[in-house]
Amino acid sequence: MLDVILKVDHISKQYRLGVVGTGTLSHDLKRWIYKIRGKEDPFLKIGDKNDRNSKAKSNYVWALKDISFEVNKGEVLGIIGKNGAGKSTLLKILSRVTSPTTGEIKTKGRIASLLEVGTGFHPELTGKENIYLNGAILGMTKSEIKAKEEEIIEFSGCQRYIDTPVKRYSSGMRVRLAFAVAAFLEPDILVVDEVLAVGDAEFQKKAVGKMQDISKGDGRTVLFVSHDMGAIQNLCNRCVILNDGLIQSIKPTSEAIKEYLTINVLDSGSVKEFQKEATLVKMLSAEIQNNGISTTNFHSGDDLDLFVSIENEEHVPVNLFVGLYDQYGEKIAHFGNTYSKFDIKSESTKVCVKLKRLPFVEGRFHINLSLHAYGKPHHLEKEVFAFEVSPGDYYNMGKNVLRNNGKFLMNVGWNET
Amino acid sequence: MTTQKEDEWLYTISSKRKFIDFNFKEIWRYRDLLVLFVKRDIVTLYKQTILGPLWYLIQPLFTSVIFTLVFNNLGDIKTGGIPPFLFNLAGITAWNYFKDCLTNTSNTFTKNQGIFGKVYFPRVILPMSITVSNLLKFGIQLLIFIGFFIYYSWAGHDLDFSGYILLFPLYVIIMGMLGLGLGMIFSSLTTKYRDLTVLLNFAVQLLMYVSAVPYPMSEAKAKFPPLVAKIVEYNPVTQIIEGFRYMLLDTGDFNLGKFLYTLLISIGLFMLGLVIFNRTEKSFIDTV
Numbered sequence: 001m002l003d004v005i006l007k008v009d010h011i012s013k014q015y016r017l018g019v020v021g022t023g024t025l026s027h028d029l030k031r032w033i034y035k036i037r038g039k040e041d042p043f044l045k046i047g048d049k050n051d052r053n054s055k056a057k058s059n060y061v062w063a064l065k066d067i068s069f070e071v072n073k074g075e076v077l078g079i080i081g082k083n084g085a086g087k088s089t090l091l092k093i094l095s096r097v098t099s100p101t102t103g104e105i106k107t108k109g110r111i112a113s114l115l116e117v118g119t120g121f122h123p124e125l126t127g128k129e130n131i132y133l134n135g136a137i138l139g140m141t142k143s144e145i146k147a148k149e150e151e152i153i154e155f156s157g158c159q160r161y162i163d164t165p166v167k168r169y170s171s172g173m174r175v176r177l178a179f180a181v182a183a184f185l186e187p188d189i190l191v192v193d194e195v196l197a198v199g200d201a202e203f204q205k206k207a208v209g210k211m212q213d214i215s216k217g218d219g220r221t222v223l224f225v226s227h228d229m230g231a232i233q234n235l236c237n238r239c240v241i242l243n244d245g246l247i248q249s250i251k252p253t254s255e256a257i258k259e260y261l262t263i264n265v266l267d268s269g270s271v272k273e274f275q276k277e278a279t280l281v282k283m284l285s286a287e288i289q290n291n292g293i294s295t296t297n298f299h300s301g302d303d304l305d306l307f308v309s310i311e312n313e314e315h316v317p318v319n320l321f322v323g324l325y326d327q328y329g330e331k332i333a334h335f336g337n338t339y340s341k342f343d344i345k346s347e348s349t350k351v352c353v354k355l356k357r358l359p360f361v362e363g364r365f366h367i368n369l370s371l372h373a374y375g376k377p378h379h380l381e382k383e384v385f386a387f388e389v390s391p392g393d394y395y396n397m398g399k400n401v402l403r404n405n406g407k408f409l410m411n412v413g414w415n416e417t
Numbered sequence: 418m419t420t421q422k423e424d425e426w427l428y429t430i431s432s433k434r435k436f437i438d439f440n441f442k443e444i445w446r447y448r449d450l451l452v453l454f455v456k457r458d459i460v461t462l463y464k465q466t467i468l469g470p471l472w473y474l475i476q477p478l479f480t481s482v483i484f485t486l487v488f489n490n491l492g493d494i495k496t497g498g499i500p501p502f503l504f505n506l507a508g509i510t511a512w513n514y515f516k517d518c519l520t521n522t523s524n525t526f527t528k529n530q531g532i533f534g535k536v537y538f539p540r541v542i543l544p545m546s547i548t549v550s551n552l553l554k555f556g557i558q559l560l561i562f563i564g565f566f567i568y569y570s571w572a573g574h575d576l577d578f579s580g581y582i583l584l585f586p587l588y589v590i591i592m593g594m595l596g597l598g599l600g601m602i603f604s605s606l607t608t609k610y611r612d613l614t615v616l617l618n619f620a621v622q623l624l625m626y627v628s629a630v631p632y633p634m635s636e637a638k639a640k641f642p643p644l645v646a647k648i649v650e651y652n653p654v655t656q657i658i659e660g661f662r663y664m665l666l667d668t669g670d671f672n673l674g675k676f677l678y679t680l681l682i683s684i685g686l687f688m689l690g691l692v693i694f695n696r697t698e699k700s701f702i703d704t705v
Contacts, residue, residue: 007426015703092702096430096537099699104431116535124461133457136450137536 004108005221006071006189011103013064013089063089064245067103071189074219078226078236078253080260085242087193087225091115094191094223109188109221112139116193118178123167127158127177130166134181148184155210156180157203176203183210189221190214194228204403211235229257229297230390230400258293270294272384280313281373288367288385296385299392300362300401300409304355308369315346316373322353323368325383332365336372359409360389361401444539454546459553473557477513481505488631497633497668499576500569504666506562508630511592511661514555515654516621518596521547523603523617526701533702540698541691544601548593555589562665579667581660584676588664591680592657594687601690605697628654633662633669653682 064086071077081087092098094105095113120137121130131152135145145152153162156177158169166174192211208231215222215235226232232239232253239256241248249259271294276282289305290298298304312318321336337344337351344351366386371379391400394409401409428440463469481502488494489501496504522544526533529543570576607613627649629637637649649655656679663671 092534093430097534098702099430104429106426106429108427110427111537113536119535120532122457122461124464125457129457129460133453136447136453137532137538139447139538140449141446142449142452 003073004070005073006108006111006223007106008067008069008071008094009104009106011064011067011090011093011100011105012062013086013093013098014101015061015063062245064093064100067242067247069240069247069250071221071223073221075238076215076222076224076236078224078232078239078256079242080226080229080232080239080256081242081248086245087242088115089245090242091191091193091223091225107189110139111189111191112185112187113191114138114182114185114193115191117175117182121166121174121178124165126165127156127162127169128153130177131181134178135185138182138185139187140185144186152180152184155183155206172203179203179207183207183214186220189223191223193225208234228390229260230299233257269385270296270387272381274379274381276379279379280311281316281318281371282311282379283369283371283381284309284311286369286381286384288387296387298358298387298389300360300389301357301392301394301396302389304358304387306353306355306367307350308353309348309350310344310371311348312346312373313348317346318344318378319372320344320351320353321370321372323370325366325368327364327366329366357394357411358389359394359411361403361405361407361409362390363407364388440539444541447538447542450538451542451546451549454543455550458546458550470557473554474561477506477509477558477561480509484509484631494632494636497635499666499668500574503562503565503569503576504633504662504668505631506565507662507665508658510555510558510562511588511658512625512628512630512654513558514551514589515592515596515657516625517551517554518548518593519600519603520617520621521551522597522600524607524614525600525604526608526697527604527611527614530702533698541601541694544597544604544694547600548597552589552593566665577667579664579671581671582664584660585664587680588657588661591683595653595657595683598683598687598690601694602686605690605693605701608697608701624652624654628652629658634659635670651678653679 067086067090069077079087079090089098091113092115093100094111095115096111097113097115118134120134122133125133128149131149132142132145136142153159156173156179158173158177158180161169161173166177169177211222211224211231212235214220222235224232224235236253238250239253239260240250241256241260249256251259270289271285271287273285274283286309287294287307288296289307290302306322308320310318310320319336319338321334323331324333326332337353364386366383369381369384370377373379391403393399394401463472466472468475484505485501488505489496494501525540525544525547533540566576603613603617625631627645629649629652634650634655638646641649656675659669660671660676660679663669
C-alpha cells in the first residue's frame with residue numbers, strides 16, 4: 001500500500017512586481033480593512049501567471065498557482081521546469097523558508113532542505129567545528145553528528161585539513177566538506193536543489209552515488225530539483241513538470257523528461273524563421289532536432305539533425321555551408337554540401353544535414369548558416385542556433401563520458417596486428 | 418490513500434497564522450544549535466586581534482574613567498559615599514549587557530538573511546544565542562568590577578554587598594529578557610522599515626542618559642524637573658541599573674514593588690517580542 005508522507009494541497013504564492021514585499025502601505029491598509037470585515041484579501045483575486053516574457057498587466061504575479069501533489073514514502077520525486085517556472089519558490093515553501101500565500105502542506109516526517117551547501121559555514125572556524133555548526137543548522141543534533149563525524153570527514157576527503165580554518169580551504173574543498181555534511185543528514189524527507197553541480201568529476205560521481213544510496217538503499221523520501229536530465233533520470237521515479245507556476249503534468253521520469261524537452265523547444269529556439277526580403281533565393285527557416293524531438297539539448301554521441309528550408313524561385317544552383325562555433329565564438333568546424341558531393345536541387349526544397357555522433361564532451365555551440373547562390377555567398381544567418389551538449393554515452397560503455405576527458409571524443413578503431 | 422486522519426500529520430505548512438503558535442518542542446530539539454552558535458560567537462569574535470578578550474575590559478574601564486571625570490569631578494554628582502569610579506563601573510557593566518543584547522539582536526533578520534533564505538530552523542535560536550554569548554562578556558566585566566571592589570575595600574572604603582544579592586541571577590535574566598524582547602521587536606520591524614536601524618543606534622545612546630547609568634536615582638529626583646524624574650524612575654532600565662548597584666554596592670533605592678514592576682514589564686516585552694518575531698519569521702524573506 002502506498003503511504004503518503006507529504007501532501008501539497010493547492011499551494012499558491014503571490015509576489016508583487018517592482019517593489020519588494022507585499023505592497024505599499026495603502027495596500028497593507030486595504031488588506032487589513034478587508035480582513036477585519038471578514039472578507040477575502042482583495043489582492044488575491046488579481047495577478048498574472050508567471051510568464052516573464054510578456055509585459056505584466058497587473059502588479060501582482062503568481063509564482064506558483066494551485067500546486068497539488070502527493071509524495072509517497074520512499075519515493076524520489078523530481079521537479080523539473082524552465083528557469084522561473086517556480087521550482088525554487090516551491091522548494092522554499094517546502095523547506096519553510098517562506099510561507100505560501102494560500103494553501104497548505106502536510107507532512108508526516110521531518111523535512112530537511114539542501115537549497116545550498118555550506119549554509120552558515122564560518123570562515124574562522126576549523127573544518128571540524130564547521131561540520132558541527134552546519135550539521136546543527138541543517139537539523140542534526142550534536143550526538144547524531146558525533147556518531148557520523150568520521151564518515152563525514154572521510155567522505156569529504158579533507159582529513160588533512162580538518163583542523164584548519166575553513167577560510168584557508170580552496171573553494172572545492174569547502175564544497176566537498178559542505179556536501180559531506182549534507183549527505184549524512186537523515187531526515188524523513190530530503191529536499192535537494194541542484195547541489196550536485198559542484199566539485200570535480202570524481203566528486204560528482206561520489207555525490208550522485210551517495211544520492212542514489214540515500215534514495216534506494218535507505219528508502220528515504222527525496223524531492224529533487226535539477227536541470228540535469230541525466231541526474232533526474234538516474235535518481236527519480238516520478239517527476240513533476242512545472243511551467244509558469246503551474247503543474248503541467250506528473251509522470252514517470254522517462255515520459256516526463258521527454259515532455260519537458262518538448263516544452264523547452266519553443267522558447268529556447270530550436271526552430272528559426274528567417275526574414276530576408278526582396279530576393280527570390282533565400283533560406284526560409286531552420287530547425288534542429290535530437291532523435292525526432294525539436295530541442296537544443298544534446299548529449300555527446302547524439303545525432304543532431306539540422307533542417308533548412310530553402311526558397312529558390314529562380315532555380316539557380318545553390319550550396320549550403322554550416323559553421324560550428326564554440327561558446328567563445330571560435331570556429332571549430334565548417335562543412336558544406338559540396339564537401340560531401342551532394343547537390344541541392346535547384347528549386348524550393350528542405351535539406352537535412354545530419355551531424356552524426358556529436359564528438360563534444362560538453363559545452364554550448366552555435367551554428368551559422370550560409371547559402372551560396374550565383375557562385376558567391378548570398379544569404380548569411382549568424383548564430384542561428386545555440387545548442388547545449390552534456391556528457392553522454394559516446395562510446396556505448398553504458399555510462400557517460402567523464403568531463404575531464406578532453407574537449408573532443410574520437411571515433412577510433414582498435415586492432416592487433 | 419486519503420483515509421488519513423488529520424492528527425496523523427506531523428506538522429502543517431500554511432499561510433494561516435495563529436496569534437501565538439510556538440513550537441517549544443521544536444526549539445528544544447534545536448538546543449544543540451543554540452550551543453554551537455554561542456560557541457561560534459565566542460570563538461570567532463576576537464580571532465586575529467592582538468588583545469583578544471582584553472577588549473572586553475578596556476571599553477568599560479575607559480568609559481568609567483571618562484564618566485568619573487565628567488560627571489563626578491566636573492559635574493559634581495554625588496554617589497552616596499561609594500567611590501565614583503566603582504559606582505560608574507557597576508552601572509556601565511549592567512548597561513553594557515542590556516545594550517549589547519538589544520543592539521546585537523536588533524538586526525537578526527537583516528544580518529542573517531543569507532542563512533534564513535536557505536534553511537529552516539526556529540529563527541528565535543539566533544537572538545537567544547546572542548543573549549547567551551553576551552553573558553561571557555558580561556561575566557568578564559563583572560570580574561573586573563569585583564577586582565576593583567576588592568581593591569577599594571582593601572584601600573579602606575566601607576563597601577558591602579546587599580542582602581538582596583541573592584536576586585542577582587534573576588536580575589541578569591531580567592536584563593537579558595528586556596534586551597532580547599526589545600531587540601526582537603526591532604529586528605522584526607527593520608525587515609520592512611530600514612530607518613529603524615538608524616533610529617535605534619541613536620535612541621540607545623540617549624536611553625543611557627535616562628536610565629540612571631552615570632548618576633544615582635536620588636540625584637535625578639533632587640535635580641531633574643519632576644516630569645523627567647518620573648520618566649527616569651519608571652523606565653524599567655533605570656530600575657535594573659539601580660537594583661544592580663543596590664545589590665553590589667548597597668546604594669540607591671530599592672523596593673519590592675518596583676522590582677515586580679520591572680519584572681512584569683520585562684516579561685511583557687519579551688513575550689511581545691516573541692509574538693512579533695514569530696509572525697515576522699514566516700514571510701520576512703519576501704520583504705527583507
